[in-house]
Each structure stands twice: as C-alpha cells, then as structure tokens.
Amino acid sequence: MFSIPASFWLSLYFISFFFIWGVFLPFWGIWLADKGMSSESIGLFFSIGLLLRFVSNLTLLPMVSSAQSTLRLLRILGFITVSVFALLLFYNGYIWLAGITLVANFVMGPLPPLGDLIGARLVNQIQLDYGRVRLWGSFSFIVGSTSVGWLIVVLGKDAILWAIIAAALIMWILSLLNLSPQLHDDIDLNKEQKKSLFTLFKRPSVLLFLIIVGSIQGSHGAFYAFGTIYWNEIGLSGVSISWLWAIGVFAEILLMRFNKKLFSNWSIKQMVLLGLVAAIIRWSVFSVSDNFYVLAIFQTFHALTFAVTHLAAIRYISLQKKSEMVSYQSLYAGVALGLMMAGFTYLSGLFYEDLHGYIFLIMSLLLMPVFWCIKIWKTE
Structure with a gap:
C-alpha cells in the first residue's frame, strides 16, 4: 500500500x-x-x-x-x-x-x-x-x-x-x-491508567478543574449552536458570518503560535481568570450588538475564551503524574468539552426562541460563580 x-x-x-x-x-x-x-x-x-x-x-x-x-x-x-x-x-x-x-x-x-x-x-x-x-x-x-x-x-x-x-x-x-x-x-493506555479514570472524581481539585474549564468552554455552546443562526436573523450575510468565524479562529492561531512568549510567566489560575473575564465580556457584547465591526473586534476574544483556557488546561494536565495524564486528558475532553458543553447547549436550545441574542447574556451570568471556584482551586 x-x-x-x-x-x-x-x-x-x-x-x-x-x-x-x-x-x-x-x-x-x-x-x-x-x-x-x-x-x-x-x-x-x-x-x-x-x-x-x-x-x-x-x-x-x-x-x-x-x-x-x-x-x-x-x-x-x-x-x-x-x-x-x-x-x-x-x-x-x-x-x-x-x-x-x-x-x-x-x-x-x-x-x-x-x-x-x-x-x-x-x-x-x-x-x-x-x-x-x-x-x-x-x-x-x-x-x-x-x-x-x-x-x-x-x-x-x-x-x-x-x-x-x-x-x-x-x-x-x-x-x-x-x-x-x-x-x-x-x-500505551495500560490498565492502571484506564482504572484511574473514575477515581480522579474523588479529588476536589479535579472536580474544580472540570467545573472551571468546563464552564468557560461550555459557555461557547450557545455560540456554536446558535451564533450563525442569530447573525443570520439580524441581517448579516453568509459571507460576513464566515468572516466572523474565520477572525475568531485566526486570533486563536496567533495566540497559539506565540503563547510561550505571552504566557510563560502566567500562572494557571491567571490564565483561566483571563479566559473567564474575556468570555463574560464577549458574550455580553454579542447579546446587544448587531454591528459587524464591533462583532469582529470581540470575536478576536475567541483567542482568550477558548485558546487561553485550553492552554491552561493542558498545562494543568502536564503537571500531573505521568500514569494519570491520559485519564486527565480523557476527562477534559469528555466532561469539560463534552458533557458540560452539552448542558450549556441544551439550555440555549430551550430558551433561544424567547431570548434570541440575549441567550449570550445568560451565558455570561452563568459564568459568574466560576470566580469563586477559581479562588478556592488548588492547582498544585
């Protein structure tokens, strides 16, 4: 072959x-x-x-x-x-x-x-x-x-x-x-690594990790499911919507490319706090603005809401025991990026018909308790 x-x-x-x-x-x-x-x-x-x-x-x-x-x-x-x-x-x-x-x-x-x-x-x-x-x-x-x-x-x-x-x-x-x-x-994914997957839930630090990064990443659920639909409803063209998506990912690429220079001296808590604040600001602006240029500016916040949060999660995982890293990665992918985002997306679907763009404001409000979680989270 x-x-x-x-x-x-x-x-x-x-x-x-x-x-x-x-x-x-x-x-x-x-x-x-x-x-x-x-x-x-x-x-x-x-x-x-x-x-x-x-x-x-x-x-x-x-x-x-x-x-x-x-x-x-x-x-x-x-x-x-x-x-x-x-x-x-x-x-x-x-x-x-x-x-x-x-x-x-x-x-x-x-x-x-x-x-x-x-x-x-x-x-x-x-x-x-x-x-x-x-x-x-x-x-x-x-x-x-x-x-x-x-x-x-x-x-x-x-x-x-x-x-x-x-x-x-x-x-x-x-x-x-x-x-x-x-x-x-x-x-290899050995038996010990597979077995440790569920025992991690007993650790408060792991639960807080999943709640924090899962909430920030999960808040993207409304945007992923209804962002394009909402922008289409407020009169943006298909080309304009495509450019908004492209701007967000391009900002993500730039941040990933230069992340070592930008965040080498940042702590994990500082990074997730930046992602949290950026998410609250981003979704709040999306809920009230229909101007393409304003949306384009705050769409660059995707580099902070997604990429910085993701980099912080990966850095946290890298600090764990080698025998547990695969389990941490599985939980991050499955729970934070899967299960919790599913919950946020489901809530968005329930209320979108009534709230339309204000569903993004709801995402911002749901993120407020995460400040407390970050405060009590022990990363080391």
Missing part, C-alpha cells in the same frame, strides 16, 4: 478533519433549519450530540491499546462518518436528520484525540514539532468556514452537506495509507 511521510500524513489528517469541523460547527444548524427543524430541536440535538461525544471518548478511546488499533479505529470511524453524511443525500426526514446528526457526533468525537495520540507517538519517534502540525488544522477550519460561506451564496445551503461529504471522503481515504515510518508501540 502507498506510504507517505508520517508528519505530512498527520498534517493532512488535521486539515481534512478540521475542514469538516469548520463546516459542521458553524453551519450545520443552518442546514438543519433549512430542512425544517426548529431551533429547540437543533439545540436539543446539538446538546445530545455533545453528550454522545463525551460517551464515545470514554468508551471508544480506551479500546486503543496499540499503534495499529489507533489507526484501525480511526479508519472505522472515518468510514462511518462519510457514510452517514452521504445517507442525507437520499433521506432527509426528521428522523433521519436527528439520527444522523447524533451518529455523526458520536463517531466524530474521538477523531481529534486519535490524531493527538498519533502525534504523541510521532513526537517520541521522529521528534515531531506537534504545534506546527496542529496549526494546519486551525487554518483548515478557517478555510472550511470561509469557503462554505461563499458557496452558500452561489449554490445554496446544500453546499454545506456536499462540502462535509467531500472532506470526510478525503479523510477516510487518507486513513487507509501507510505511514513512513510506521507507528511504534511506545505509548
């Missing part, structure tokens, strides 16, 4: 996956609405989808015990991803829309961590510069969200589905290729 350099393969994998994500995350709600689904149903299925990502991360990832099983699971999930989206070319009744949206969330949940796991192996094998490889994924997110915004203007909202199918097909075909060099089994 054809082989390609492992670092190049990983770059292409992140490019293809995050192109899908750059289309799915901001535009799937609009596609569902175009097919007749209500905003309450969209919020419900987005929140259930997040819950399913939590379940898949905690049930499918522990099945990975070797390099080959990592690639095997990636290939299976990639095939299912392209297959379920392709089904919507033929079936788009309510049951199909709901079922495939949920299945897609379940199978796509472990795809980013699987890429991270492969990257971790390659760091040890070939001294891979993982940060530079991962940046291509963020750039691809921008390309996906921006290009589909233009395609919607020209081809209509069906361009959303076609773009996802095309990128998913490329991702699956890529997964069938061999890596050069092949992955070695020098990083």
Whole structure:
C-alpha cells in the first residue's frame, strides 16, 4: 500500500478533519433549519450530540491499546462518518436528520484525540514539532468556514452537506495509507491508567478543574449552536458570518503560535481568570450588538475564551503524574468539552426562541460563580 511521510500524513489528517469541523460547527444548524427543524430541536440535538461525544471518548478511546488499533479505529470511524453524511443525500426526514446528526457526533468525537495520540507517538519517534502540525488544522477550519460561506451564496445551503461529504471522503481515504515510518508501540493506555479514570472524581481539585474549564468552554455552546443562526436573523450575510468565524479562529492561531512568549510567566489560575473575564465580556457584547465591526473586534476574544483556557488546561494536565495524564486528558475532553458543553447547549436550545441574542447574556451570568471556584482551586 502507498506510504507517505508520517508528519505530512498527520498534517493532512488535521486539515481534512478540521475542514469538516469548520463546516459542521458553524453551519450545520443552518442546514438543519433549512430542512425544517426548529431551533429547540437543533439545540436539543446539538446538546445530545455533545453528550454522545463525551460517551464515545470514554468508551471508544480506551479500546486503543496499540499503534495499529489507533489507526484501525480511526479508519472505522472515518468510514462511518462519510457514510452517514452521504445517507442525507437520499433521506432527509426528521428522523433521519436527528439520527444522523447524533451518529455523526458520536463517531466524530474521538477523531481529534486519535490524531493527538498519533502525534504523541510521532513526537517520541521522529521528534515531531506537534504545534506546527496542529496549526494546519486551525487554518483548515478557517478555510472550511470561509469557503462554505461563499458557496452558500452561489449554490445554496446544500453546499454545506456536499462540502462535509467531500472532506470526510478525503479523510477516510487518507486513513487507509501507510505511514513512513510506521507507528511504534511506545505509548500505551495500560490498565492502571484506564482504572484511574473514575477515581480522579474523588479529588476536589479535579472536580474544580472540570467545573472551571468546563464552564468557560461550555459557555461557547450557545455560540456554536446558535451564533450563525442569530447573525443570520439580524441581517448579516453568509459571507460576513464566515468572516466572523474565520477572525475568531485566526486570533486563536496567533495566540497559539506565540503563547510561550505571552504566557510563560502566567500562572494557571491567571490564565483561566483571563479566559473567564474575556468570555463574560464577549458574550455580553454579542447579546446587544448587531454591528459587524464591533462583532469582529470581540470575536478576536475567541483567542482568550477558548485558546487561553485550553492552554491552561493542558498545562494543568502536564503537571500531573505521568500514569494519570491520559485519564486527565480523557476527562477534559469528555466532561469539560463534552458533557458540560452539552448542558450549556441544551439550555440555549430551550430558551433561544424567547431570548434570541440575549441567550449570550445568560451565558455570561452563568459564568459568574466560576470566580469563586477559581479562588478556592488548588492547582498544585
């Protein structure tokens, strides 16, 4: 079978996956609405989808015990991803829309961590510069969200589905290729690591960690599910909406690129506090402004609300015992980025019809108790 350099393969994998994500995350709600689904149903299925990502991360990832099983699971999930989206070319009744949206969330949940796991192996094998490889994924997110915004203007909202199918097909075909060099089994998820996953819940510091980063990241749920819909309602064009998404991710990329210079002397608490304050300001402005330029300015806060919080979480995880790092990462991905975001998204869906843009103000208010959690949290 054809082989390609492992670092190049990983770059292409992140490019293809995050192109899908750059289309799915901001535009799937609009596609569902175009097919007749209500905003309450969209919020419900987005929140259930997040819950399913939590379940898949905690049930499918522990099945990975070797390099080959990592690639095997990636290939299976990639095939299912392209297959379920392709089904919507033929079936788009309510049951199909709901079922495939949920299945897609379940199978796509472990795809980013699987890429991270492969990257971790390659760091040890070939001294891979993982940060530079991962940046291509963020750039691809921008390309996906921006290009589909233009395609919607020209081809209509069906361009959303076609773009996802095309990128998913490329991702699956890529997964069938061999890596050069092949992955070695020098990083394994052993039984001790798997067993420690649930015992961590007994530690107050872990619970506070999940509440703090989960609340900040979870507050993005309203934006991910209804940001595009709301901006469309207040009269912004598809192109303008695409640029707003691109601005946020570009700010994230810049911060990731220079994070060592910016935050090397910051404590973990200071970083999450910055993310919290930025989130409260960002969502408050989004709730009252319909000016593109004002929204563009505060959309750059994505670098603070998401990226800084994420960097703080990764730094906290890196301070833990090596035997527990995989468990911490699983909890962060599953609980903070999955379960808690599902809760915030579900609440957004319940009240969006009545509140519209003010749902972002609710997100700001829900973040207020996190100040107290940060105050009592012990990071070391």
